[in-house]
Amino acid sequence: MKDLILLGASGQLGQEWQQILDKEDFSQFNIAAYDSDQLDLTDKHKLAEVLQERNPDVVVNCAAYTKVDESEKHIKQAETVNVKAVAELARLSEELNFKLLHYSTDYIFPGGEEDKQRFPKGYTEDHPADPINKYGETKWKGEQAIRDNTDNYLIIRVSWLCGQFGSNFVKTMLKLGKERSTLQVVDDQWGSPTFTTNVVENCINLLYREVKGTYHLTSEGLITWYEFARAIFDKAGVEVKVEPVSSDQFETMADRPHYSKLCTDKIEAVPGSNVINWNQGLDNLLSQLDSLSRL
Numbered sequence: 001m002k003d004l005i006l007l008g009a010s011g012q013l014g015q016e017w018q019q020i021l022d023k024e025d026f027s028q029f030n031i032a033a034y035d036s037d038q039l040d041l042t043d044k045h046k047l048a049e050v051l052q053e054r055n056p057d058v059v060v061n062c063a064a065y066t067k068v069d070e071s072e073k074h075i076k077q078a079e080t081v082n083v084k085a086v087a088e089l090a091r092l093s094e095e096l097n098f099k100l101l102h103y104s105t106d107y108i109f110p111g112g113e114e115d116k117q118r119f120p121k122g123y124t125e126d127h128p129a130d131p132i133n134k135y136g137e138t139k140w141k142g143e144q145a146i147r148d149n150t151d152n153y154l155i156i157r158v159s160w161l162c163g164q165f166g167s168n169f170v171k172t173m174l175k176l177g178k179e180r181s182t183l184q185v186v187d188d189q190w191g192s193p194t195f196t197t198n199v200v201e202n203c204i205n206l207l208y209r210e211v212k213g214t215y216h217l218t219s220e221g222l223i224t225w226y227e228f229a230r231a232i233f234d235k236a237g238v239e240v241k242v243e244p245v246s247s248d249q250f251e252t253m254a255d256r257p258h259y260s261k262l263c264t265d266k267i268e269a270v271p272g273s274n275v276i277n278w279n280q281g282l283d284n285l286l287s288q289l290d291s292l293s294r295l
């Protein structure tokens, strides 16, 4: 039995971890979950106290400051959670001998439009990071802080995360689709969604196999947010007009990469990994959301 501590338990990925680990097939894990009220990661002393007392084998860190636009204004807040607290977790991983499973993002990459042709399979794990927004900057610094402080880590970079819990693009679109007759969605940012159920399943496999290092995980396929929105409405049977627009026409506080596809060759080479197509992932998620709305 492995003792596993889950941090950021009330976020979209944290809730998915909890739900999947509660299933009997994963009874090999003894899990203790903490949301931000129970354990504020930025409280260095409490963090050390809890981890010393629990003495876990694995800490899964789903906590992060994920507000991309607000990070531009609240850089200190984003740094405190995404860099400082992560550095402390990594230091504790070395001191207390636990594996740190941490999540990072496609937004660490520059994402120039030309990279779509240059790297058609996506960015590999060793592609140089060069974030174009503050959120990406803090996530990249957080990664580096881990590598500087411990070897006992797994960093999983995912992109365009969505699942049944919390908030994400799929749920935002379904909500806006009910409220408005027309939506504008950017059609010059390319990438691929990653589904939370698939993330947890693959991460459990990596933990079983005692894998360490940095891995990319996303779905097969390459789409724009506009194409993703169109597919969401078509599959969900929502009638709404969606206009494709450029990033310049849809102004946001933070810039987003034009191309942020993650290459998944490395994780696919690990036995037991399962990379799904984004269409399949979206079908699964929509049926999960549909069943929830019937409850």
Ligand SMILES: NC(=O)C1=CN([C@@H]2O[C@H](COP(=O)(O)OP(=O)(O)OC[C@H]3O[C@@H](n4cnc5c(N)ncnc54)[C@H](OP(=O)(O)O)[C@@H]3O)[C@@H](O)[C@H]2O)C=CC1
Residues within 6 Å of the ligand: 007, 008, 009, 010, 011, 012, 013, 014, 035, 036, 037, 039, 040, 041, 042, 061, 062, 063, 064, 065, 066, 081, 103, 104, 105, 106, 139, 157, 158, 159, 160, 161, 162, 166, 167
């Ligand atoms: N969402 C996405 O599209 C993507 C996410 N990622 C990464 O995946 C991981 C999970 O993201 P996701 O589940 O979507 O994020 P969410 O924003 O849904 O959840 C983040 C969680 O972190 C918690 N948290 C924030 N600050 C603290 C703190 N000081 N102490 C303890 N907990 C805190 C939040 O709690 P509270 O709400 O109570 O503050 C929240 O429950 C993150 O590392 C993120 O950077 C990577 C690529 C895409």
Ligand SMILES: Cc1cn([C@H]2C[C@H](O)[C@@H](COP(=O)(O)OP(=O)(O)O[C@H]3O[C@@H](C)C(=O)[C@@H](O)[C@H]3O)O2)c(=O)[nH]c1=O
Residues within 6 Å of the ligand: 066, 067, 068, 069, 105, 106, 107, 158, 159, 160, 161, 168, 169, 172, 176, 183, 184, 185, 186, 189, 225, 250, 252, 256
């Ligand atoms: C709501 C909306 C968004 N958009 C655009 C804005 C943005 O470029 C894109 C996606 O919108 P979101 O607000 O979901 O995007 P964003 O917050 O940028 O999502 C990101 O979150 C962080 C945490 C990550 O790590 C990334 O991988 C990514 O998933 O779609 C539209 O064009 N029309 C709309 O109506």
